[in-house]
Structure formats: structure tokens, C-alpha cells
Amino acid sequence: xxxxxxxxxxxASTQSSAGRCRIQSSRMDSEARALENDLIREAQQGSRTAxxxxxxxxxxxxxxxxLHLTGSEQDAEDIHQEAFLKAYRYLANFRFECSFYTxxxxxxxxxxxxxxxxxKSRREDQAVLIDSSGEEMDLLNxxxxxxxxxxxxxxxxxxxxxxxxxxxLDQLTPRERMVFELKHYQGLRLxxxxxxLNTTEETAKNTLFRATRKLRANxxxxx
Amino acid sequence: xxxxxxxxxxxxxxWGELPEDQRAQLEQHLAECVTCSSEMEAVEALTxxxxxxxxxxxxxxxxxxxxxxxxxALDALPRENWLVRLTQSFSLGMARLRSAPLAASILLILGxxxxxxxxxxxxxHVHDTAQTALILQAAQQHDTxxxxxxxxxxxxxxxxxxxVVNYNRLVPDSIQGSxxxxxxxxxxxxxxxxxxxxxxxxxxxxxxxxxxRTGRQCNDGPVRNALMVAMLYDKSPTVRxxxxxxxxxYVENDLSVRDAVLEALxxxxxxxxxxxAIGFLTPVExxxxxxxxxxxxxxxxxxxxxxxxxxxxxxxxxxxx
Numbered sequence: 001x002x003x004x005x006x007x008x009x010x011x012a013s014t015q016s017s018a019g020r021c022r023i024q025s026s027r028m029d030s031e032a033r034a035l036e037n038d039l040i041r042e043a044q045q046g047s048r049t050a051x052x053x054x055x056x057x058x059x060x061x062x063x064x065x066x067l068h069l070t071g072s073e074q075d076a077e078d079i080h081q082e083a084f085l086k087a088y089r090y091l092a093n094f095r096f097e098c099s100f101y102t103x104x105x106x107x108x109x110x111x112x113x114x115x116x117x118x119x120k121s122r123r124e125d126q127a128v129l130i131d132s133s134g135e136e137m138d139l140l141n142x143x144x145x146x147x148x149x150x151x152x153x154x155x156x157x158x159x160x161x162x163x164x165x166x167x168x169l170d171q172l173t174p175r176e177r178m179v180f181e182l183k184h185y186q187g188l189r190l191x192x193x194x195x196x197l198n199t200t201e202e203t204a205k206n207t208l209f210r211a212t213r214k215l216r217a218n219x220x221x222x223x
Numbered sequence: 224x225x226x227x228x229x230x231x232x233x234x235x236x237x238w239g240e241l242p243e244d245q246r247a248q249l250e251q252h253l254a255e256c257v258t259c260s261s262e263m264e265a266v267e268a269l270t271x272x273x274x275x276x277x278x279x280x281x282x283x284x285x286x287x288x289x290x291x292x293x294x295x296a297l298d299a300l301p302r303e304n305w306l307v308r309l310t311q312s313f314s315l316g317m318a319r320l321r322s323a324p325l326a327a328s329i330l331l332i333l334g335x336x337x338x339x340x341x342x343x344x345x346x347x348h349v350h351d352t353a354q355t356a357l358i359l360q361a362a363q364q365h366d367t368x369x370x371x372x373x374x375x376x377x378x379x380x381x382x383x384x385x386x387v388v389n390y391n392r393l394v395p396d397s398i399q400g401s402x403x404x405x406x407x408x409x410x411x412x413x414x415x416x417x418x419x420x421x422x423x424x425x426x427x428x429x430x431x432x433x434x435x436r437t438g439r440q441c442n443d444g445p446v447r448n449a450l451m452v453a454m455l456y457d458k459s460p461t462v463r464x465x466x467x468x469x470x471x472x473y474v475e476n477d478l479s480v481r482d483a484v485l486e487a488l489x490x491x492x493x494x495x496x497x498x499x500a501i502g503f504l505t506p507v508e509x510x511x512x513x514x515x516x517x518x519x520x521x522x523x524x525x526x527x528x529x530x531x532x533x534x535x536x537x538x539x540x541x542x543x544x
Contacts, residue, residue, distance in 0.1 A: 051297075055290075055293065059289070059293075060280070063285070063289055064279075064280060064281055068278050068279070076281070076285075077285070081289070081292055081293050081296055084293050085293070095318045169276075184270065185276075186278070190238075205240075208238070212237075215273065216266075216269050219272060
């Protein structure tokens with residue numbers, strides 16, 4: 001089974017508007033962008049229907065990111081809700097300097113970073129590694145399909161690998177984790193990641209290097 | 224390519240962030256360098272391994288549940304009143320203004336350019352008229368053979384052979400008449416302020432003082448003021464004395480003149496002037512400030528004669544009263 005088959009490509013809406021501040025993505029055609037901008041303006045003037053339409057456009061991508069990053073449906077739901085409530089409250093501050101996609105992802109990544117930091121400090125407080133594998137196993141089980149179950153050995157191996165990967169990811173700092181997530185799992189450009197995290201492309205690049213180095217050290221036994 | 228640089232490029236290449244041309248360079252290096260080539264393999268292996276943790280789409284169930292929760296939360300938000308709405312739309316308007324700095328700058332620059340051009344055109348017009356008047360005047364006065372002091376500017380009128388030369392002339396002039404003549408008096412006042420030539424000041428102040436003493440044309444402020452200034456501040460004692468003489472008639476009725484004379488009495492360096500001032504103050508010695516000054520002078524003046532005189536004046540005062 002090709003490994004890439006495990007990666008589910010993000011839906012069109014995520015890719016189409018992968019925007020950058022000031023330089024709007026060329027991938028989103030101008031008609032769609034104009035349509036979206038109209039929606040944003042209507043929402044800014046208080047239209048709930050327009051805001052709902054915006055939510056529908058992005059909420060699946062947001063939920064997917066939060067779910068993968070937190071590994072918990074409950075946390076993902078909370079982040080999703082908080083992010084869109086924030087967006088609703090501060091929509092008047094959106095000035096069309098960057099794409100709405102970047103703007104909403106900035107909110108989401110901030111919320112996720114907060115959660116990761118809280119988790120990390122809690123774990124350090126407890127001084128004992130919490131056994132988070134329950135949910136993580138669930139996560140992997142959900143992926144199991146007929147191809148996987150057809151080969152129990154391979155499935156077991158993948159479960160083992162998945163755990164190792166999660167624990168390796170857990171050892172990254174929240175920021176490294178976030179950059180790696182956005183680059184490797186969400187497939188965003190480093191420049192976009194820099195904008196979402198309010199930093200430069202260069203810094204995002206360095207963070208990705210650090211994350212790669214750490215992951216290699218952590219996973220050395222696996223390979 | 225050095226290995227250090229290659230390591231950086233390897234990480235970028237693994238995530239598809241390396242530009243095509245650099246990728247070719249890297250591949251060339253990898254073909255030659257075993258260390259870097261194994262590094263590339265390791266990083267690629269890592270990306271493959273990491274991909275074993277799949278990114279899965281949220282289930283339809285989760286999606287629906289989340290949307291419902293969000294809708295409920297949005298519905299539960301308090302309805303905003305008109306004030307909040309107004310503030311928001313105001314801040315939105317401001318935000319739009321802020322987000323259009325380029326347009327604003329262009330408008331500003333256009334405004335400045337238009338204003339500048341308009342001003343230039345208007346100025347050109349006025350300048351032309353002024354130049355014409357100047358040329359006409361110069362032509363008229365040419366035969367007076369006035370001396371030319373300096374040439375201040377030469378302007379060539381565009382698209383013509385005309386040249387405009389601005390120059391300064393020295394025109395000494397004289398005027399004759401009685402000191403009562405307003406024009407002469409005006410010149411005398413000017414002369415009293417002449418900083419360069421003391422004899423001009425001397426003569427001007429002398430004539431103005433004479434005017435006052437004889438009681439002609441002296442009731443207006445300028446002459447009196449010029450005399451007071453001369454009395455208090457002129458460097459030459461002769462001029463100060465003349466000014467003081469001119470002010471004598473004012474001492475009795477004009478308080479500011481009286482104060483000025485008192486000040487001269489206190490501070491003037493010339494003993495004759497101080498003595499003269501005492502003489503002028505005799506009619507008003509009942510004035511408490513005059514007595515105060517006379518006391519001070521009687522006690523402290525450097526000149527024994529002046530001390531004596533002021534003491535005499537003070538002693539005489541009660542008898543006079």
C-alpha cells in the first residue's frame with residue numbers, strides 16, 4: 001500500500017484560498033474571491049446568513065486541523081466553536097489585507113497553540129506522562145479500512161508506528177509542533193505558515209528544521 | 224555546493240519548498256557526496272514515517288454536531304444595540320480608510336501638485352505686473368542719473384529677447400523747512416534713532432527738545448517718547464542732557480515722564496544730568512516716589528554735591544508745603 005494513500009488531501013476549499021497577506025493567492029480565481037469578499041462585507045454589516053456561508057466554507061478545514069493537532073474530538077469541537085465565535089466578534093477588524101483563510105487560520109492556530117501549551121505545562125506539573133494513547137489509538141483505528149484489516153500484522157505495525165509518531169510529536173514545543181503540522185500534514189507553504197503565526201518565512205523555516213531534527217532523533221529507533 | 228548548505232536545502236527539498244534551479248544543484252551535489260545523499264534519504268524516510276499518522280476528515284456526525292453547537296452559540300449572543308452597531312460601522316469605515324494609504328497619499332500629492340501649480344501660475348502673473356511697473360519706473364527715473372548701488376538679479380524673460388535687470392540705487396536727498404513741518408519732524412524722529420552717527424542724534428534730539436521747551440507741537444506721543452528713550456538710553460551724555468531739558472515741561476503733569484526722570488536721577492552715570500534732574504523734580508517733590516528717590520540719592524549718590532542738593536530740596540519741601 002502506498003504510504004501517500006494514507007494522506008487524505010485537503011478539500012478544495014482549503015487549497016483554493018491558501019492566501020498570503022498582501023499577495024493574494026493566485027490559486028483562488030478572482031470571481032470566487034470577489035464573491036467571498038462580498039460575503040465578508042455583508043457579514044461585517046451584520047448579516048448572519050453571510051457569516052454562516054463563510055463558516056460553511058472553512059469549518060471543515062478548521063475542524064480537521066484542530067482534530068489532528070489535538071487528537072481529541074472534544075478539544076477540536078471547542079476550538080472550532082471558539083474560533084468562529086471570535087471571528088464573528090472581530091469580523092469588523094478584518095481589513096482585506098490578507099485572505100480570509102489566513103485570517104481565520106491565524107485565530108485557529110492561536111487557540112491550538114494555547115491548548116498545546118496548557119497541556120504541556122499540565123503534563124510537566126504532573127511529572128508523570130499521561131497515557132493519552134486511548135484517543136490516539138482511536139484516531140488510528142478510524143483510519144483502518146478493509147485494506148488494513150486484511151493484513152493484521154501490518155495493522156499492528158502501523159498502530160505501533162502511530163504511537164511512536166505521536167509521542168515523538170509530543171516532544172516538540174507547541175510552536176514546532178504547529179509549524180510541522182501546517183507544513184507536513186496540512187501542506188501549506190512556509191510563507192503562509194509564517195503569516196498565520198505572525199512571523200517571517202525564515203523563522204518558520206528554522207522552526208521546521210528544528211522540528212525535523214528532533215523528530216529524527218526521537219524516531220531513530222523506529223526507522 | 225558545500226555540505227552545510229546542502230543540509231539546509233535537503234530539508235527544504237523534502238517538503239517541496241526548494242526552487243527548481245536549486246533543486247538541480249542539490250541533486251548534482253547529492254550525486255557526488257555520500258554523506259549528504261544518505262542525509263537526504265534519512266529526511267525522506269522521516270517524511271514517509273510521519274505520513275503514517277494520517278490526517279483524517281472529521282466524520283459527518285462530528286461535523287454536524289459542531290455546526291449545531293456553533294449555531295446555538297451564535298444565536299445565544301446578545302443582540303447588539305444601535306450604539307454598538309454605530310461604533311462598529313465607524314471603526315469599519317476608519318479601517319477602510321487606513322487600508323487605503325496609497326489612495327490617500329496619491330490624493331494628497333495631487334492636491335499639493337495642483338496647489339503648487341496654481342500658485343506658480345498666479346505668482347507668474349503678479350510677477351509680470353510687478354516687473355512691468357519696475358521697468359516703467361526705471362525708464363522714468365533713468366534721466367535722474369541716480370547712482371546704481373548694486374545689481375540684485377537678472378532674469379531673462381522666456382521665449383523673448385527681453386532681460387529684466389533689478390538694481391538698487393543710492394539716492395541721497397535733502398529737505399528744507401521749519402522743525403514744525405510734520406515731514407521734518409518725522410525725519411528728526413528718525414534721526415534721534417540714528418545708531419551710527421552721534422552728531423545726528425545730538426542735533427535731532429536737540430531740535431526736538433527745543434520744540435518741546437518752546438511748547439510747540441510737542442503734545443503728541445512720538446516726540447515725548449523719542450525724548451524719553453534718548454534720555455534713558457542714549458550713550459552720549461550731551462544727547463541725554465538735551466533730551467532731559469526737552470522733557471522738563473512734562474515732569475509736572477506726566478507721570479511716566481516723571482518716573483523716567485526719577486530713573487535717570489537714580490541711574491544716570493553723569494552727575495550733571497542727575498543734578499539737572501533734581502532741579503526739574505523740585506516742583507513735584509511732594510510726590511512720595513519723588514521723595515523716596517531723593518532720600519536714596521541724598522544717602523547714596525557718589526557725588527557729594529548731588530547729595531547736598533537733594534538734601535536741600537528735601538529740607539525745603541516742608542516749608543514749601
